[in-house]
Amino acid sequence: MAIVKLVNSVKSLSKPSKQQSHRSTIGDVAREAGVSKTTISRYLSGQFDSISEQTRKRIEQTIADLKYRPNRMARGLKRDRSFSIGMIVADITNPFSTSILRGVEDVCTKHGYSLMVCNTDNDPVKEKEYIMMLQAHRIDGLIINSTGHNNEYLHELAEEQTPVVLVDRKMPELGFDTVVTNNVQATTEAMRFFLQQGYERIAFFTQPVEKVSSRNERSNTFHQFLAQANHPSITDVYVVDFRENGQLEQKLEAYLSSSQGQFRLLFAVNGVMQLKILNVLQQKGLRIPEDIAVACFDDLDWAPVIPPGITTIAQPTYEIGVNAMERVLKRIMGDQSPAETIELPGKLIIRGSTPSKTK
Amino acid sequence: MAIVKLVNSVKSLSKPSKQQSHRSTIGDVAREAGVSKTTISRYLSGQFDSISEQTRKRIEQTIADLKYRPNRMARGLKRDRSFSIGMIVADITNPFSTSILRGVEDVCTKHGYSLMVCNTDNDPVKEKEYIMMLQAHRIDGLIINSTGHNNEYLHELAEEQTPVVLVDRKMPELGFDTVVTNNVQATTEAMRFFLQQGYERIAFFTQPVEKVSSRNERSNTFHQFLAQANHPSITDVYVVDFRENGQLEQKLEAYLSSSQGQFRLLFAVNGVMQLKILNVLQQKGLRIPEDIAVACFDDLDWAPVIPPGITTIAQPTYEIGVNAMERVLKRIMGDQSPAETIELPGKLIIRGSTPSKTK
């Protein structure tokens, strides 16, 4: 294992102004209310049975007067829990991520936890640094859709009994709870519909699969479904790396010319891919659905608006977030049952971009 | 001021499993490396001058062996700084917010700070709770686009010397640093272009202005510009509250029928509004730009894709985030200069949705 040089990274140590105004502490409240710190602490943790009505009210008032806010760092240090949850997403600008985030957030706050959100840009190095940072904060749980290149550090977290829950991307080798869209079901459902509509050629466009299980499952299901149906498009899986300039245009051109004149469909692995594809199609002056049909994963807000309405597979993103966080909570409460993988169904939303042939 | 009942909200106090594996502390490292805790602490804060080459290496190795991670809560408690920044956004699912967030994040991590992200759904109550929560975490700074209904609590933060920086929405009465799009410039630029294109009727569609300065500035500039130009559309400002069902359809209909046959344009206050408008227009079977032209604030990823390409005003979101966080950093370093309002220019991006009349 690499030696991690652990040096405090706050460069600005030099001279942060220490002009600390009087922020009141539990001691201040105690003095002001004429009781001991212990009693205040009891009040703070809701042990009202052990406090007389009178003093309870006095404490309440004093806290308001002093604008006292319990210090979570002190509390966390003492109790060995931070009351914070870490969330690491691959791309925070992707609505898919933020929707999951919303689910996580709602459950978090309902239970008094705070959320530290980190964005890796799919960069394993950034991911590693964030994991370490969250570890330093002593997060009580982590929710992550991982690049798949930091198993060592994730494992380390788990060894410290910090619950880790994976979302969107499975990593079976780690034995973590996992919450994902049921990609097999969703893809199958969509494919069945496509064949029903009479498409003679269907192409699946995906980003490099790498360690991203969702892409992998979608590609595989696409392939296997067509194989089973003995459909001519079996090999029409196109892998596009956006970092390679012009690759999308090139592969798109390859498919388009090879399927000239056929009743054809472009199926995109996610919303990002779909948008890029539509961009190119528009530049080429191709009309949807007259010249080519399209569909994709992710039912984003533009899907109904782009004429004639884009057929999509809505992923249960919010629910994924809720489930993931609830899972974390269970583990925090001490649940030691074996790790589970929860697969939530996707929903096919049919719009104008995928007409049937007879029509 | 209302009495805030301050009771620990972690419901799950009951029996969190205390099966704490051995997480090593500074003491463990010290013992293992055969030096004092002080020396380890020196290492951690980068005071290498005061450590011999030999012991430095030994410490390095020991830290790696023990997988030691300094406890930020302990450090924060001692130093009275949490190394965390709070960020409160009105709607995390809005790409506008996440783009700002990206800017904040980059500056944060570059300087060793962590980010706690909170989402209010434009709900003042949620906002209040988040402010208090962040306060409890003793955040070193706060970046917020506020609902405008929690001045009291924001002020409280400021009194404790916690820097607060406003983004997107100004609140002059608070005297905080503020970073926003230059809405006057951006709107003016767009309007000038629209008139140049020869539009006879222009409608501005906005959500209720309330305390949201950006909406206010855009509406006002729209109005004043037309007044100055003595343009017939002076009164065409439509306020739509999405919570009122059918209101958008109704107001849209009003404008459409009143402008029948004229060379006309719909100008939306932001991307969310634009998408909803496009939805209705499509249902009505209106073509863009033949039947009506459209344009909006926010250059989101769908803008170039929706035929014939939507004309937009790109806001410098990422830069807003960067500037805001740099502002926070300055204040943390003790800068006491008067609060500034930074206005970053918006950029008009012309696409097919706003053709000129002669064309």
Place this chain on the structure above:
DNA sequence: TTGTATGCGTTATCAT
């Protein structure tokens, strides 16, 4: 170059 002792704000233990 290194170490000792004290305290940050809170909770837990053990008292009364």
Place this chain on the structure above:
DNA sequence: ATGATAACGCATACAA
């Protein structure tokens, strides 16, 4: 029903 005291992990003032 209430309090005194120790301890959480770390940084700092002061010694050596």
